[in-house]
Amino acid sequence: MLALLIGLLTAAGLLARGAWDPWAQSILFIAAAGGTGAWLAARVAVGYVPLPSRKLLAWTGLLAALAWLSACASPVSFYAVSSWRALLLGFWVFSATAIVSKDDRAAIDQAVRIAAWTLVLLAFYQHYHDAIDRPASALPNQNVFAGAILLLLPLAVQQRDWFLSAGLLVCLWWAHSVGAWLGMAAALVLTRRGRESFGNYLGFSLLFVCLVVIYGKLQSPEVLHRWEWWRAAWRMSLHRPLWGFGPGSYAYAAPSFFAPDTALSTLYAHEHFLETAAECGWPYLAVWVGGLVYFLRRGAPHKRFGALAVLTQSLWDYPLSVPAVFWLFCYFVASTMTQASRGVNVRFERKASWAAAVCLVALAACWWAGRSWQADRLKASAIETFRQGGSVDATVAQLERSLALVDDPEAERVLAELLIQPARRPSQLEARAAARHLERAARLNPYRPSTWRALERLHKALGDPETARRLRAEGELYCPALRRESS
Secondary structure, three states, X not given: OHHHXXXXXXXXXXXXXXXXXXXXXXXXXXXXXXXXXXXXXXXXXXXXXXXXXHXXXXXXXXXXXXXXXXXXXXXXXXXXXXXXXXXXXXXXXXXXXXXXXXHHHXXXXXXXXXXXXXXXXXXXXXXXXXXXXOOOOOOOOHHHHHHXXXXXXXXXXXXXXXXXXXXXXXXXXXXXXXXXXXXXXXXHHHHOOOOXXXXXXXXXXXXXXXXXXXXXXXXXXXXXXXXXXXXXXXXHHHHOOOOOOOOOOHHHHHHHHOOOOOOOOOOOOOOHHXXXXXHHOHHHHHHHHHHHHHHHOOXXXXXXXXXXXXXXXXOOOOHHHOHHHHHHHHHHHHOOOOOOOEXXXXXXXXXXXXXXXXXXXXXXXXXXXXXXXXXXXXXXXXHHHHHOOOOHHHHHHHHHHHHHHOOOHHHHHHHHHHHOOHHHOOOHXXXXXXXXXXXXXXXXXXXXXHHHHHXXXXXXXXXXXXXXXXXXXXXXXXXXXXXXXXX
């Protein structure tokens, strides 16, 4: 059961656009939570539950707790809690992999290999049939695909699948990702350190070429933009060093930390360690890096190679910010450990109560993720209904049902915009209801200047300039763009 669930996250997740979309994350979380609950209940019924080592449990538990506290303290907790679930699945992969046997890990490797073949074939189809020079296969973009290739390539070599290895190398060449080639070079140098071998010379040669290419791009937008994104992440980490802004918060909070007159937009910092410090805090980063160093100093060379390569690429790109690539990375690192041999015996009189408790916790986790999934579906359906010419009242009803499940700033904002459409000739009551929805949207995501501007205009139209000024001043605390407009 655990091997099947790990394979589902690491293999099927890659094919579902890297589980980048909220619906895919929710489905996989429900599958993992429900499957783990069923496995635990079955093991309790048998009377013996295998456990990972105490060090691994302490490490993953501490990371999950620190990330949860960061999500709860986040100014954009709606987005942070959703991203926390993706992190939690990665920590679960660590613990579950430590329990599964060598044969089960071989089965997971085969599932990942099938996913790799699917990605390669799709990329070749996109390149030759759709005439796409840089195919991204089933991943969100080419650099993320390149990060996945860095993990998949050493696995293909380990299994002596030379056709797959050649296909992955061709796809890596098409991706044109300097960060990925730099990651491969660094992994070759680190894993072949001190050896007089072809791999060592190849690593140093690739490293030299990559550094020359990067040097030639120092004044290009590609490098200059990254520099601004890194500076914003650094400022964010110093502003909230203990808890950060919450998992997945960089895209929302970073504009408040860009240099004046900088008009950039990005979802990620393109630097894994700075982004982690900005989102989850420096204590979390220290625990995360310390554990990775501990585990990567041992184990199978092929998977250690892939993990080191993608970590190096993550100094420049953001593959580890995409859930399925992160889960595959966690599996590779966890695979360096031997199978755990400890467990706990369950006394006969406690079996029923323990199994019932496990099932209740699993059902609660599935219900929690299911609410988010249903709310997201209702919001997407409402927007699609309106775009296709559906009635405003039907769209509003769907959005209200979505908001009854989850507080979503986007749904609040869309609902407010629908209520005050000029074509509807909104009443005073509807305008005040729209103002309440906009204010909730601003509270849930205070880093969006347009929401505060809309609130200011709406309250002025309602004849309440004092509230308009107060909300404008509050928005200026989060949005430098508003402060620059006022000055």
